[in-house]
Amino acid sequence: MDDEQDKLNRFQEAFERGQEGQISNYEAWLQDQGIDSEKVNREYLEQYFRENPENAVNHEEELEEVAEYIGFFSRRSNVYHLPVIGISEVGKTQFIQTVSNLLGQIEPEIEQRTYRADDFTELGEDEERIFEVRDELRGLDKVVVYVDDCEWAEAESLLESFRVIESVVDDAFLVTSWTPEYWMHHREDVETVLPSSTEIHLSPFSEKDSLEALNQVVKVLSDDGLDLPEEFLEEIHRYSTGIPGVFTDLLLASLREAFVKELELGSTESVEAAAGKLNLDEVEETVYELSDTKVTILTHMLLWNHRDGIRPSQLVDLLDRDKSTVSYHLKDLQADGLVESEKQGRSAYYRVKNQVKPFIQTRIAQNGEYNG
Numbered sequence: 001m002d003d004e005q006d007k008l009n010r011f012q013e014a015f016e017r018g019q020e021g022q023i024s025n026y027e028a029w030l031q032d033q034g035i036d037s038e039k040v041n042r043e044y045l046e047q048y049f050r051e052n053p054e055n056a057v058n059h060e061e062e063l064e065e066v067a068e069y070i071g072f073f074s075r076r077s078n079v080y081h082l083p084v085i086g087i088s089e090v091g092k093t094q095f096i097q098t099v100s101n102l103l104g105q106i107e108p109e110i111e112q113r114t115y116r117a118d119d120f121t122e123l124g125e126d127e128e129r130i131f132e133v134r135d136e137l138r139g140l141d142k143v144v145v146y147v148d149d150c151e152w153a154e155a156e157s158l159l160e161s162f163r164v165i166e167s168v169v170d171d172a173f174l175v176t177s178w179t180p181e182y183w184m185h186h187r188e189d190v191e192t193v194l195p196s197s198t199e200i201h202l203s204p205f206s207e208k209d210s211l212e213a214l215n216q217v218v219k220v221l222s223d224d225g226l227d228l229p230e231e232f233l234e235e236i237h238r239y240s241t242g243i244p245g246v247f248t249d250l251l252l253a254s255l256r257e258a259f260v261k262e263l264e265l266g267s268t269e270s271v272e273a274a275a276g277k278l279n280l281d282e283v284e285e286t287v288y289e290l291s292d293t294k295v296t297i298l299t300h301m302l303l304w305n306h307r308d309g310i311r312p313s314q315l316v317d318l319l320d321r322d323k324s325t326v327s328y329h330l331k332d333l334q335a336d337g338l339v340e341s342e343k344q345g346r347s348a349y350y351r352v353k354n355q356v357k358p359f360i361q362t363r364i365a366q367n368g369e370y371n372g
Helices: 002-019 026-032 042-051 060-074 092-106 128-137 155-168 180-193 207-221 230-240 244-260 268-277 283-288 292-303 312-319 323-335 354-367
Strands: 079-085 111-116 143-148 172-178 339-344 347-352
Touching: 026 244, 042 092, 042 207, 042 244, 060 079, 060 092, 060 172, 079 092, 079 180, 092 111, 092 143, 092 172, 111 128, 128 155, 143 155, 155 172, 155 180, 172 180, 180 292, 180 354, 207 230, 207 244, 230 244, 230 268, 244 268, 244 354, 283 354, 292 312, 292 323, 292 347, 292 354, 312 323, 312 347, 323 339, 347 354
Parallel strands: 079 172, 111 143, 143 172
Antiparallel strands: 339 347
């Protein structure tokens, strides 16, 4: 009876603390640290830097290279193509948006149009979208066309879309973005339709640029100019290897881990805990030690541009291996934290986890294993 009364008393005391605002709450904790809780998410940060590219640390040399090519195009008549290639989360979308924003400031008379590549994926079933694009571009004297996320488009639909665009615009400069494996797998076909003037390759940031970018993110999160320890930011760079999307996610996850584990804001322990949650603590070593068969399976997963993922039976056909062998490797890849699955009806779909995708793409690129 005493235990029941004690439980009731403690429940009532907690209830009264809540009434008085004395509550352990992540949003309240962030506010106490000088951080705007509404800004602590990827979507807000991406939107902010899209609208304020001047505040984003970007690939400065590559930006200037693109500017030179567009400047060359602005005085000539022809169709030019500039593929922008980089691993996932390296900042290709931000890069394209920065090019568009800066060009609009210095040459507002040059028309610009931006599309996602998967706008054209359904070309065989519903041709209206590409013909809407055709009508948008027809009659423009000179236009810069950005086509982002080409890895999510069916190759044939994308190639046909390029043909349509080229057929209606005499003076066009196309900037397209690709992951390395998808570009190398389809480059020859693309080049027959739309030869490249050059290739722009985006690499992860140096430690100096990572720290500068992280400080910019912190500045956005905190109106009062929160000053986090340099060793905290260096630890984030180390785990992320300078990949912008990864270090942004790791920064946000580190804030939550500091709250959950009651650590001091800016402690390296919070980064270690967050890296473990995101499977980043041993990802480089895990990926490096993968067998050739597992790398081939992961390559097929990345080239399979359906967002739901790929079924084991489809991997069996692609690899020409028996089902048990494929299942064995998939189980291992899941255990290593590299792959996740989702059940849809009777079928299971497998895909590479977003947070480890850049590391796997780097391994594939280093080995030149693009064809699976």
